[in-house]
Amino acid sequence: MSATIAALPPAQRTALLRAYEAAVAAKRRRFMLGAAVLFLLVLVAGHTAEVDARKFFANIGNFTNYIARLFVLDNGASVLTDPAEWFWGLDKWLKLMGETVLIAYVGTMLGALGAFSLCFAASRNLTRSGAIVWTARRFLEFTRTVPEIVFALIFVVSFGLGPVPGVLAIAIHTMGALGKLFAEVVENIDMKPVEGVAASGGDWFAQVRFAALPQVLSNFASYGLLRFEINVRGAAVMGFVGAGGIGQTLVESIRKFYYSDVSALLILIIATVMIIDAATEVLRRRLIGAENRP
Amino acid sequence: MTTNGNAADLFGDLDAVRRRHHADHFAPRPLDRMRVLAIVGALAGVLVYGLVELEFSFAKIFGGLGRLGSIVGLMLPPDPETWAKAMVYGKALAETLAIALLGTLLAAVIAFPLSFFAARNVNASRVLHFFTRRGLDTIRGVDTLIWALIWINVVGLGPFAGVLAIMSADIGAFGKLFSEAMEAADRKPVEGVTAAGGSTAEAVRFGIVPQVLPVIASQILYYFESNTRSATIIGIVGAGGIGLHLSEQIRTLEWQHVSFLILMILVAVAIIDRISSRLRFAIIGPRAI
Incomplete structure (x- = not known):
């Protein structure tokens, strides 16, 4: 059995085809225009950033040499021949790595506490006063936009060298980043429990404590864990500006060309970051799982 | 009652x-x-x-807060003193934006082909998938500032090292995000292309790529935003941009210059955020990533 599909009358068909072609052409023109603008931007940016392809290709050998050199000991043998010599400073480095993780932890906790105390004020659904919401949001935005290493540079001047400025820099930046995320979570809650508490006479704090908080806590914890992971990476470079942790040792060994030390330290940092990534991932899965349980 | x-x-x-x-x-x-x-x-x-x-310790915190207070006092009002200085800072800011743009684009161009290997529904080889993923993780584990230090050894001080540093750090992130977008793609278009006699390459090209391109474009824009922030600091280790001036002015305690530079960064980041969120909205609609 065969079915025939009736063809459209030619007049209608040509009109349809023409409209289709016009639509495709318009889309293509828009794409070409975007591509041209992007191309121009890239040319200008390339000129501004002194991109020099010749220099790059002339020196790319340096890069591979450098990476290869990282895995050679001072006596010219491969690092694998003598792991004890490669990781000669392991005790000292592990202690520094521990300090780095601790800086990240304390910074995350202090920042999360700050974000927690500000996020309800920055949520439109719980705070009636537009002025308070605006002020809280702009403050969070400011602390989020200034990079933590800039805070660290300034804090090193005022608090002195050491882990304290590093912790404070991470805490301030974390407060901004988490405060925004927390406020977004709070703005998406179900408002019925809040109305319920308000209707039975609860004041603002009771509304936050008994209606909003139970809805948002697991999301807060999940975002906090994610931030901790990011902050471990951040804490590893705090030492670049003298704000504690393993970064100081790393930057010294890079600048002084202690090749095998650089690779050992990098491996230590990457391994720590990966372990913490995996651990927080497991915890977050469990948190989200607990939330979705009927 | x-x-x-x-x-x-x-x-x-x-x-x-x-x-x-x-x-x-x-x-x-x-x-x-x-x-x-x-x-x-x-x-x-x-x-x-x-x-x-x-x-x-309380002594350290309160002493530090006192000094911080006086520093903030010295920062006001933000003032670059001379026009020439302001021009220099403006040029450094343009350099920062250029570093962010080029670094993000290069990373995207390199990560896009790699992400096919890291996506389980495209790359059938378990071994290749595993090694691509771990390789991307390793690249991602090294911070932008560390990459900057390494690239300075290769191409010398200057903004080009910054471009390469942003590129390197982002290849890992993009590879992961792009491949996750591919794994989340709907299977039906792929099956459709295969059923109509298309090869695997055609199934990927016409079944998966059209689905993930908008997601990828919006992720690139999002990273461009965040890279503008990173690009402001890589100058601290000598890889170009406004960070060089920022760290210099902080070390020489020229606080009015410092606050002027921070103000410039804030304004630039706010403008970039505005433009990029407009574009992202145009590409994928109100859906957040």
Whole structure:
């Protein structure tokens, strides 16, 4: 059995085809225009950033040499021949790595506490006063936009060298980043429990404590864990500006060309970051799982 | 209150209400409570240990806050003093934006082909998939600032090292995000292309790529935003951009210059954010990534 599909009358068909072609052409023109603008931007940016392809290709050998050199000991043998010599400073480095993780932890906790105390004020659904919401949001935005290493540079001047400025820099930046995320979570809650508490006479704090908080806590914890992971990476470079942790040792060994030390330290940092990534991932899965349980 | 009488009735009947419902709805749960207390206690304990171990002290904090206060006082009003200085900073800011743009684009161009290997529904080889993923993780584990230090050894001081540093750090992130977008793609278009006799390459090209391109474009824009922030700091280690001036002015305690530079960064980042969120909205609509 065969079915025939009736063809459209030619007049209608040509009109349809023409409209289709016009639509495709318009889309293509828009794409070409975007591509041209992007191309121009890239040319200008390339000129501004002194991109020099010749220099790059002339020196790319340096890069591979450098990476290869990282895995050679001072006596010219491969690092694998003598792991004890490669990781000669392991005790000292592990202690520094521990300090780095601790800086990240304390910074995350202090920042999360700050974000927690500000996020309800920055949520439109719980705070009636537009002025308070605006002020809280702009403050969070400011602390989020200034990079933590800039805070660290300034804090090193005022608090002195050491882990304290590093912790404070991470805490301030974390407060901004988490405060925004927390406020977004709070703005998406179900408002019925809040109305319920308000209707039975609860004041603002009771509304936050008994209606909003139970809805948002697991999301807060999940975002906090994610931030901790990011902050471990951040804490590893705090030492670049003298704000504690393993970064100081790393930057010294890079600048002084202690090749095998650089690779050992990098491996230590990457391994720590990966372990913490995996651990927080497991915890977050469990948190989200607990939330979705009927 | 007129409801006093009713309330008394209600509470007088409380036992009856309890009997009507399951008793355990109202029973306190000591185990849950203890678990919460234990978790909070452990978190607070590590926090206190950390504060002690990292040598926090009231004297240090208050002394530092005092000095910080006077620094903030010295920062006001932001002032670059001369026009020439302002021009220099403006040029450095343009350099920063250029570094962010080029670094992001190069990373995207390199990560796009790699992400096909890291996506499980495109790359059937388990081994290749595993090694691509771990390789991307390793690249991602090294911070932008560390990459900057390494690239400075190769191409010398200057903004080009910054471009390469942003590129390197982002290849790992993009590879992961792009391949996750591919894995989340709908299978039906792929099956459709295969059923119509298309090869695997055609299935990827016409079944998967059209689905992931908008997602990828919006992720690139998002990273461009965040890279503008990163690009402001890589100058601290000598890889170009405004960070060089920022760290110099902080070290020489020229606080009015510092606040002027920070103000410039804030304005630039705000403008870039605005433009990029407009574009992202145009590409994928109100859906957040």
